[in-house]
Amino acid sequence: MKICVIGMGYVGLVAAAGLAGPDRKVVGVESDPAKLRLLYQGEVPIHEPGLDELVRAHAESKQLCFTDRIEEGLAGADFALVAVGTPARLDGRVDLSALYRVSEQIVRNAVHPITVVMKSTVPPGTGRALTERFFSKSATRIRYASNPEFLREGQAVKDWFSPDRIVVGSDDQDVATRVLALYAGIQAPKIRTSVVSAEMIKYAANAFLATKISFINEIATICELVGADVTEVAPALGMDVRIGSQFLRAGIGYGGSCFPKDTKGLEQLSSLNGYDFALLKAVIEVNRRQRISAVRKLRAALGGLLDKRVAVLGLAFKPGTDDVRESPAIEIISYLVDEGAAVSACDPVAVANARTVLPDSVELFQDPYDAVRNSNAVLLATEWDDFTGMDWTKVKRLMAPPFVVFDGRNALARASLEALGFRYSGIGRQGAGDGDEVSTNITFGKKRASQV
Ligand SMILES: NC(=O)c1ccc[n+]([C@@H]2O[C@H](COP(=O)([O-])OP(=O)(O)OC[C@H]3O[C@@H](n4cnc5c(N)ncnc54)[C@H](O)[C@@H]3O)[C@@H](O)[C@H]2O)c1
Secondary structure (H helix, E strand, O other): OEEEEEOOOHHHHHHHHHHOEOOEEEEEEOOOHHHHHHHHOOOOOOOOOOHHHHHHHHHHOOOEEEEOOHHHHHOOOOEEEEOOOOOEOOOOOEOOHHHHHHHHHHHHHOOOOEEEEEOOOOOOOHHHHHHHHOHHHOOOOEEEEEOOOOOOOOOHHHHHHOOOOEEEEOOOHHHHHHHHHOOOOOOOOEEEEOHHHHHHHHHHHHHHHHHHHHHHHHHHHHHHHHOOOHHHHHHHHHOOOOOOOOOOOOOOOOOOOOHHHHHHHHHHHHHHOOOOOHHHHHHHHHHHHHHHHHHHHHHHHHOOOOOOEEEEEOOOOOOOOOOOOOOHHHHHHHHHHHOOOEEEEEOOOOHHHHHOOOOOOOEEEOOHHHHHOOOOEEEEOOOOHHHHOOOHHHHHHHOOOOOEEEEOOOOOOHHHHHHOOOEEEOOOOOOOOOOOOOOOOOEEOOEEHHHO
16 A cells, blocks of 8 residues: 655654655655655654654654655645645634645646545645545546544643544545554544535534633733632643643743644634634633743833833743644744743753744743753743753852743742742732733733733
């Protein structure tokens, strides 16, 4: 069997390496010359634990190879898995242009019957639209299945081999059976649905997880107002099996390449279908507020940000990945710089990616102790072990007054830090209030931030 996987990003490369095997040759198609160059050299262009070894092993045994020529990938292939990006446009709608290009290429190059398997996250209705617009017009038979991907960056390889479920949406049972057979060796519930339901499952899952995060962030804000501590509230809340403990950590909000764009995409889709998805709008708004609230708290703690030095620990949107897309740290840094703060930052693996999106004035370090030197405040933006396990006595020695620690992930030992003389501030905890009036023109909807 031959499988062509189009798009060697976080999803496509993991899928290609996960599917390759003795009876399966996988060809990964990638259009970015820089990524392809690394893949040719046997290197993996992203940080994903366990992926290097897997890719190298399959590449050495010739079960996995790479090309930028889609016709080479499609030649003789039984399946074409599509894993190109579907980013958000400025207005929140999903940008499907990469998908359209790939669909055209598949139609142009398919010379024998092939099944297109959609791994990219696409708005419900896209599969039907792609089939009508492209695949049904092919002279060769092209069949279609939606097979949404649920892997998490940072544990993508583990998730590939032990998923919670595998969903295949197809309007043809034979196609669904053949797509599910690709996962024959994987123990997981295998769910068959229509194409549009499979597409909806992916959006609903991400919207629900984002809702959980924004919910606990709202509870954290109320905790600050009434004198409760969200770090005491959330664990007890999560012990209720109907609720579950995951995604209940209050912080500076969700980021990454999926939740922000998928929540906005679903909200836009609802609106285009004449429905006002009020709950999801609130989820998105609360997430935006968390980032701005961090800036307000830092400003209040430092008595203004102009000429203050802030060290930001963490640039990736979460630990375990080098992905900085929609990372809260990146947005917060841009606000800090706008208000005249000097910012130094570090991350164990995301510095190179962050450099391409951060203002030039931001100094980047690999070593967190270099980053905190002479800083008036430290912001923990990503809870990497490298940061939570720092020697905070040494950090204090390196910093300058007033020794503010803003724990944007509620991941640091507050009592120990306060005993060392730090001015600790977290989220949803005592002494974590906003403090000052907003001095920028940052607005929430039509209101000024200070009115919210
Ligand atoms: N990253 C995740 O954690 C995750 C999880 C589940 C689902 N998804 C979804 O999977 C899709 C891919 O996400 P990603 O994070 O892997 O994206 P990515 O940006 O990391 O990778 C996409 C890759 O496709 C390549 N590409 C674009 N057009 C191409 C073409 N015509 N031919 C060959 N290559 C092309 C790009 O150069 C890039 O390397 C998105 O729809 C995303 O929402 C992502």
